[in-house]
Amino acid sequence: MTVKIAIISDTHFGVSRGTEREEDCWENAREAFEKAKDCDLIILPGDLFDGRIPRPEDWAKSMEILSGVNVPVVAIHGNHERRGKEMINPVEGLERAKFLKYIHCNSVTLDVKGVKISIYGIGWVPESYAKEVLRHCNPKPIDGSYNILVMHQSISPYVFNPLDPPSIRLEDLPPGFDLYVNGHIHWPVKTEVHGKPFLIPGSTVTTQVNKSESKNPKGFYIVEIGEKVDIKFVKLENARKVYYQEFEISEKDKLSEVMEKIENYLNGINDEKKPLVRVILKGKVKSGMDIDRSKIKKKYRDRLILSIGLKVIEGEVQKKIKLLRDLKEKKVSIDEMGMNILRENMKELDIPPLYENIFDFLVDGNIDSAITYLLSNSENASLRSTGIKKWL
Numbered sequence: 001m002t003v004k005i006a007i008i009s010d011t012h013f014g015v016s017r018g019t020e021r022e023e024d025c026w027e028n029a030r031e032a033f034e035k036a037k038d039c040d041l042i043i044l045p046g047d048l049f050d051g052r053i054p055r056p057e058d059w060a061k062s063m064e065i066l067s068g069v070n071v072p073v074v075a076i077h078g079n080h081e082r083r084g085k086e087m088i089n090p091v092e093g094l095e096r097a098k099f100l101k102y103i104h105c106n107s108v109t110l111d112v113k114g115v116k117i118s119i120y121g122i123g124w125v126p127e128s129y130a131k132e133v134l135r136h137c138n139p140k141p142i143d144g145s146y147n148i149l150v151m152h153q154s155i156s157p158y159v160f161n162p163l164d165p166p167s168i169r170l171e172d173l174p175p176g177f178d179l180y181v182n183g184h185i186h187w188p189v190k191t192e193v194h195g196k197p198f199l200i201p202g203s204t205v206t207t208q209v210n211k212s213e214s215k216n217p218k219g220f221y222i223v224e225i226g227e228k229v230d231i232k233f234v235k236l237e238n239a240r241k242v243y244y245q246e247f248e249i250s251e252k253d254k255l256s257e258v259m260e261k262i263e264n265y266l267n268g269i270n271d272e273k274k275p276l277v278r279v280i281l282k283g284k285v286k287s288g289m290d291i292d293r294s295k296i297k298k299k300y301r302d303r304l305i306l307s308i309g310l311k312v313i314e315g316e317v318q319k320k321i322k323l324l325r326d327l328k329e330k331k332v333s334i335d336e337m338g339m340n341i342l343r344e345n346m347k348e349l350d351i352p353p354l355y356e357n358i359f360d361f362l363v364d365g366n367i368d369s370a371i372t373y374l375l376s377n378s379e380n381a382s383l384r385s386t387g388i389k390k391w392l
């Protein structure tokens with residue numbers, strides 16, 4: 001007798017709403033659940049939803065997908081679903097409606113086709129608390145069961161955001177489990193810990209267009225347990241393709257040459273489903289060179305979902321002149337204004353100058369990471385006094 005377990009992670013229901021790729025999360029999830037149809041158990045390691053308070057449209061579509069599943073579903077919450085202890089997070093909401101079994105710092109044991117399977121789950125906690133929470137919950141395998149540990153953290157060396165460093169390493173995971181599963185990381189990983197498989201399926205949908213998204217397929221894992229354990233990665237065929245390209249520019253380059261380089265690259269991309277393309281321009285630009293990003297974007301908008309990032313360094317003097325000119329013309333970006341306000345406020349709070357990192361988190365809408373980063377980098381004891389209990 002073999003038992004097939006599907007592990008589908010980070011479906012991010014509701015992500016990119018209001019954009020031309022708002023259907024992606026649904027299309028990809030439907031493909032994944034369809035391809036998991038012959039499985040006997042489904043594990044969802046967090047970030048099922050993109051937001052902690054899903055819209056009715058997201059509830060409806062997610063319940064539609066889950067109502068088509070006729071096998072047990074076990075889930076934990078991710079950082080995107082985390083709500084206060086006294087509140088109900090959306091994954092718990094689905095449990096109340098009996099769509100799944102939600103676990104956090106506890107386990108569930110199921111009889112699947114006569115095979116006892118025990119799943120211990122720990123939902124996301126701020127990275128700086130993960131080690132303490134793991135020690136406190138102290139997950140232990142159950143005798144006579146096939147034991148699975150499920151988490152949603154950065155686990156070194158697998159780090160989602162280098163600015164939000166993990167407190168646990170792979171070797172810190174408790175031994176004795178037959179399978180280790182993690183969400184959070186959006187690219188697939190298959191390795192071993194304590195001689196047993198450690199799997200991260202990655203997200204089913206692209207949430208941020210970056211290099212790793214362009215290099216890794218979207219999909220999920222199916223683990224088949226029988227005489228031996230068989231693990232296969234199931235690719236999502238309909239997922240939107242991602243392209244990422246950096247261009248190095250030098251002060252010698254003419255604008256026409258830079259433009260030609262970019263357009264040659266973009267003309268070479270041809271996909272039926274509009275791909276996500278991110279172009280980064282790096283290096284030094286000649287003063288006064290004005291790369292018209294919106295013009296390029298417009299030109300390709302029927303074929304590509306394009307974004308162009310500038311990571312160019314202009315000479316210090318040029319930068320200052322530009323800032324002054326922009327100030328005069330009131331063109332100072334929202335980013336700069338926001339950064340200045342944050343810098344002033346943090347000075348008052350006597351917090352070390354970490355505002356640039358925190359600002360990046362805030363711009364990304366990653367408020368959890370901003371708070372965690374602030375807490376873990378702060379000497380201020382009262383800020384940390386909330387303590388680990390808050391996360392259990």
Ligand SMILES: [Mn+2]
Pocket residue numbers: 010047078080184185186203
């Ligand atoms: Mn995620």
